Amino acid sequence: MLIGEVARRSGVSTRMLRHYDAIGLVRPTGRTVGGYREYSAEDVRRIFHVESLRSLGLSLKQIGRALEDPAFTPSALVSDLIHWAEDRLVREQELLERLRVIDASEPTGWQDVLRVVELMRELDSTSPARRQQAVLTRPEDVSVPAELLVGAVLAESDPHVAGALRWALARAGGEGVAALAAVARSEDVDVRRRAVLAIAELPEGPPVTAALTDALGDPDATVRGHAALVLGRQGVAAAGPTLVGMVVEGSNDVEAAEVLGTLSKDPERAERIATALADELAAPTADSGTRIRLTQALVELEGTAAREILRHLAHDEDRAVALVASALVGVRDERTDQDS
Structure with a gap:
């Protein structure tokens, strides 16, 4: 079977088949009188094996080892692939969240995008002082998505930085409370607890009262308790x-x-x-x-x-x-x- 027919049947381009030949991954067993590559049925089966392993994320080098080394254990490689895939998903999810935050800021130009990216970078700093400064020194005319502040305040361990973030959320008005209230409906009970505590620290007002009143119906007793103590005092x-x-x-x-x-x-x-x-x-x-x-x-x-x-x-x-x-x-x- 000549290379063109193999390409049509396998879906692998002739360019890729030539590359497989060059690196020794799939070499045709024969040549025609004119010197053209001629693939046997066994060669075609190997091509399909290569493509199956590529679909799992293996590199061509790993595939060659898997097909040639009798001592190669599939379970070890599959475990590694799972780990790599999980890491990639985490990074992709982080990127997706960052893009959503930027989109929520409704940027009118690249300068707006860069400001939000810079704030996200500062909030990721290991220095509490830098995180706090990033919040407190934000210019009045720079809009920050409430979702970004909510994510930061829920993850913040330093009480001073958390206070600055709550102050920024209070400046965001109803949007800040609404963003926290949305998180307070998370399936993760720990997230709901932190969200209700953050809402409780915001200045009193109808949006805060409404969000805490909703929390009274939460299935978790701790969430209900946080809300009830604040509402009762009010x-x-x-x-x-x-x-x-x-x-x-x-x-x-x-x-x-x-x-x-x-x-x-x-x-x-x-x-x-x-x-x-x-x-x-x-x-x-x-x-x-x-x-x-x-x-x-x-x-x-x-x-x-x-x-x-x-x-x-x-x-x-x-x-x-x-x-x-x-x-x-x-x-x-x-x-x-x-x-x-």
Whole structure:
């Protein structure tokens, strides 16, 4: 079979077939009277083997070794190929993210592109001082995509640099909060936790409140807890159930109880919160430790409902609960006398 026919059947160009011949990878077994290359059926099979291995990413040198060396182990090479492919995918993903960031900045000229690239390079610096300076010295007229700042703040370990990045996000206004809120819906729970913490550090406002309120529905208790503590301090009633749950679970229960006290300054909320705590106290699954935490939370609440529940608990069958309630009744009475 002459080279032209082999090229048509195999899909390999005549130029590449000549190259294979020159490097000794696939040499035709014969020549015609006129000196033309003549390939046997075995030669054609070898060409197909070469092309199959090339499709896996092997170099021609590796292919030659694989076909000629009986001691060559495919598993070792395949493992290496997997490693190289994974590294290449990581680099390609990083490039894709950088291109998306540049696209989001809506550059009007190459100077705008170069500014964003320079900022990305500075934010990748190993020096916290350089990263911080890159954020703080940015000119007012230079637009930075919120997605770039979000990615940086979520990856930042230095608290001072993280503060500068949050400041920059606050300057971005609604776009900064929206970008963080989008990340807060990530499938990665660690990413969601960092995103909610970053949102919580932004100045109060409707976008921040809305993003944190959405986080109250997160399946992760830590995410819900971060959001509830901030919202509760802002007086958002929707945080109440999560805060009560934190007391029950013993997760930042002291802080959660204090925030419930802030919410209870509204008389109607005080009644609802006291009732919620009482319901948890009466739950069949509540052990002694849980009931003590709930009892301690009651002392933080305003209003008469919490006081009456505490007085009732002072005669509780659980002696530990009764002792704690009795002491807290005295604390409340003393606090009431001081306020009057």
